[in-house]
Amino acid sequence: MKKFAIGRFVLPAYSAIALVFLLIPIVYTIVFSFNDSTRSNTVWEGFTFRHWLNVCSRQDVCDAVSNSILIGVISTIFATILGTALAIALVRYSFKARSLVSLSLFLPMATPEVVLGAGLAGLFFNAGVGAGLVTIIIAHVMFCLSFVVVTVKARVQTLDPTLEEAGADLYANPTHVFTKITLPLLMPGIISAALLSFALSFDDFIITYFNSGSVTTFPKYIYVAASRGVPAEANVIASAVFLLAIVIVLATQIRGALKRAKLAKG
Amino acid sequence: MAFAAFGGANPAKDSGNKRKGGPIVLALLLPGLIYLALFFMTPLVNLVVTSLESPDPTGAIGAYFYDFNIGNYATVVTSYMPQILRSFGYAFAATLFALAISYPVAYYIGVKLRSRPLLQRLMLTLVIAPFFISFLLRTIAWKQLLSDNSGFVSLLHSTGILGQTQFFIGSDAAVIFGLTYNFIPFMTLPLFTNLERLDVRLLEAASDLYASPRKVFSKVTLPLSMPGIISGTLLTFIPIAGDYVNASRDFLGSSKTSMIGTMVEADYLQNWNYPSASAMSVLLMAVILVLVTAYVRRSGTEDLL
Numbered sequence: 001m002k003k004f005a006i007g008r009f010v011l012p013a014y015s016a017i018a019l020v021f022l023l024i025p026i027v028y029t030i031v032f033s034f035n036d037s038t039r040s041n042t043v044w045e046g047f048t049f050r051h052w053l054n055v056c057s058r059q060d061v062c063d064a065v066s067n068s069i070l071i072g073v074i075s076t077i078f079a080t081i082l083g084t085a086l087a088i089a090l091v092r093y094s095f096k097a098r099s100l101v102s103l104s105l106f107l108p109m110a111t112p113e114v115v116l117g118a119g120l121a122g123l124f125f126n127a128g129v130g131a132g133l134v135t136i137i138i139a140h141v142m143f144c145l146s147f148v149v150v151t152v153k154a155r156v157q158t159l160d161p162t163l164e165e166a167g168a169d170l171y172a173n174p175t176h177v178f179t180k181i182t183l184p185l186l187m188p189g190i191i192s193a194a195l196l197s198f199a200l201s202f203d204d205f206i207i208t209y210f211n212s213g214s215v216t217t218f219p220k221y222i223y224v225a226a227s228r229g230v231p232a233e234a235n236v237i238a239s240a241v242f243l244l245a246i247v248i249v250l251a252t253q254i255r256g257a258l259k260r261a262k263l264a265k266g
Numbered sequence: 267m268a269f270a271a272f273g274g275a276n277p278a279k280d281s282g283n284k285r286k287g288g289p290i291v292l293a294l295l296l297p298g299l300i301y302l303a304l305f306f307m308t309p310l311v312n313l314v315v316t317s318l319e320s321p322d323p324t325g326a327i328g329a330y331f332y333d334f335n336i337g338n339y340a341t342v343v344t345s346y347m348p349q350i351l352r353s354f355g356y357a358f359a360a361t362l363f364a365l366a367i368s369y370p371v372a373y374y375i376g377v378k379l380r381s382r383p384l385l386q387r388l389m390l391t392l393v394i395a396p397f398f399i400s401f402l403l404r405t406i407a408w409k410q411l412l413s414d415n416s417g418f419v420s421l422l423h424s425t426g427i428l429g430q431t432q433f434f435i436g437s438d439a440a441v442i443f444g445l446t447y448n449f450i451p452f453m454t455l456p457l458f459t460n461l462e463r464l465d466v467r468l469l470e471a472a473s474d475l476y477a478s479p480r481k482v483f484s485k486v487t488l489p490l491s492m493p494g495i496i497s498g499t500l501l502t503f504i505p506i507a508g509d510y511v512n513a514s515r516d517f518l519g520s521s522k523t524s525m526i527g528t529m530v531e532a533d534y535l536q537n538w539n540y541p542s543a544s545a546m547s548v549l550l551m552a553v554i555l556v557l558v559t560a561y562v563r564r565s566g567t568e569d570l571l
Contacts, residue, residue: 015374018367019392022450025407026399032407042410082298089294101295103562108306110500110558112508114527115547118534119309122316122544142305145298174290203401205511206527210534222402226516230406238400245398246391253387260383 026242033235040229051232058233064221065237071133071217072201075140080194082141083148084186090149091156109146116143117210124211131213139211140204144197151196155189192252199245310551317544328538338545346529346546353526354553356438357507360445361453364502365495367446368453372494373487376461393454405444405517409435412443436520444512449505453498460494496561504554526550 032041036048056062090101108116120139124131163185167177205219212220218237222230317338322329343350371393379386396404412418414433422428434440464487472482510527513519526546533543 011370011374011378015371015389018371018450019389021367021447022392022396024411025404025447026395028407028411029399029403042413082301085294086298089291093291093294095291095295101299104299104302104306107558108302110504110554111306112504112527112550112554114508114510114530115313115551115554116306116309118530118543118547119313120305121534122312122540123305123309125540126312138305142301145301149298199397203397205402206509209531219400219402222400222406223511223516226402226406226514230403234400235403238403242395242399246395249391249394249398250388253391254384257383257387 029235030239030242033232033239035232035235037232039231041232041235042229051236055233055236058231060216061218061221061231061233061237064216064218067133067215068202068218071136071140072198075137075144075201076194076197078137078141079144079148079197080190083145083193083197084152084190086145087149087152087156088182088186091153092161105146105149108143109150113143113204113206114210117207120207121210131211132215135211135213136208136215136217139207140201143204143207144200147200148193148197151193152186152189155186155192159185188252195245195248202241313544313547313551316540317548319541319544321541328540330541335541338541339549342529342542342545342549346526349524349526349529350549352438352513352523353507353550356442356445356513356525357503359442360449360506361499361503363442363446364450364453365499368450368457368498369491369495372454372457372461376458377464377466380462390458393458394451396448396451401448402511402517405448405512408444408447409518412440435518436515436523438523440518441513441523444518445506445509448509448512449502452501452505456498456501457491457494460491464490496564500557500561504557507553508550 032044033051034047034049035041035044036046036050037043086101086105089095090098116139120135120142121131124135129135159182164177164181167181168174172180203219204217205223208217209220209223216224218234222234225231225234315332316330318332318334318336319330319338320333320335322331375386375389375393379389410416412434414435419428419434422434423430428434468486468490469482472486473479477485507525508527510525510531511517513523513525513528515521526549530543530546530550533539533546
């Protein structure tokens, strides 16, 4: 392996620099949640916990966040159910229109948000449905669905189908096989799909903006506030969500890596 | 594919023995497919119909009727040519930069760190970390870090790269910078999922047969990682071409960096010019479909998801 000497020093250094680059704005956002600023949060004015302790002193920020959480939870539930079913069908069963199904699941991921947003807005407009919470949720389920399928599908592929067959051989009916074997084994995949779906929904701006009417979500709040300066309370919310998410992801990743290391040792 | 990395699982090959299941398959597939037909396909068809409408004769604002007015396309192409060129130009540049930044990182994490799974998972988490903090706030962070009175801009002034009256924010370069930054993880993840499965014995074999490291890369590693490069390129290029947040004057752009999305938003939400906004959306979608078709022709549909 001496010939790949470039891997010894240059590659790790390059990767480290790239990762630091990715993290710079995250660190900035967290640091400025502690900025003792009153109106626009652009210049460092000293350290304070004030914004963390009274997030809801900015009622508008809190309202937007609770809308986003509500939308995220409901859309995630629907997208996860529909997507898990699709993923199981794609991996476990053979059927004729397979590639057509794959393509129709890929296309929503490959369509620019502005096209999805304008398309749905036109549909709701023509159908006489006023934009609001419901239209946002319909839109979010649509674009989260494909991502759920991809994530759960990866998990279904690792499952040993003989486990389900063994269950059936031991006189478990199909419902029991599904609830006692398939579903528990799929759970890690379903949970990561749900987390991804919530993250996508919570952070979506463009599609939401086209279909939100007078409802304000957290990203929409930031977009509208951007011209006059985003208050530090918004940084607090974003930082809290980030820290929570990163703890969850790190825990699952480390658990996965340890499990694999154990398996490798035998 | 791309986001399989989130599952933390190592996708094994399909286990060939797939069951045939008539009614069960339908029950699993139909709800999701009907949902997509209603809220993905119908809106697209609706966009095509709207793109062929003309203003209502009564002159009411926001009212249109269908008369197969194909002239809308000629109008948007001529009046929005700068935005169209900019969108694809920005997307091309930012995708190239994202590939150049992501490939070595994905190679390092996916190939070199295989023997150290804990570090591998840790670094992968850092790659996807930006997904967990507001995309808009990250972009605003860059806007402030690279603002007109930042150290970065005074460095550009003192080195003469920028004239004393020129600034970074609001320029093409700033928008391309922001787009590159925001979409790097979309490039790194598919590359990682591909390179994670790269058989290193093939690289050793090539070098045993006296291929130089450069040859090993260009003749073995690169061709084997092509599927990852292509799906990463699609997942980066497409959303970038449709983005307008980075280019917005409240973020990294100015009135001189408007993109296709800027015009769709303005026509749809401010000017109520639905046919114009729809025609632009359909044009953008057409370009995307050409790209996806080219991809499917080359790699088939199995690797899409």
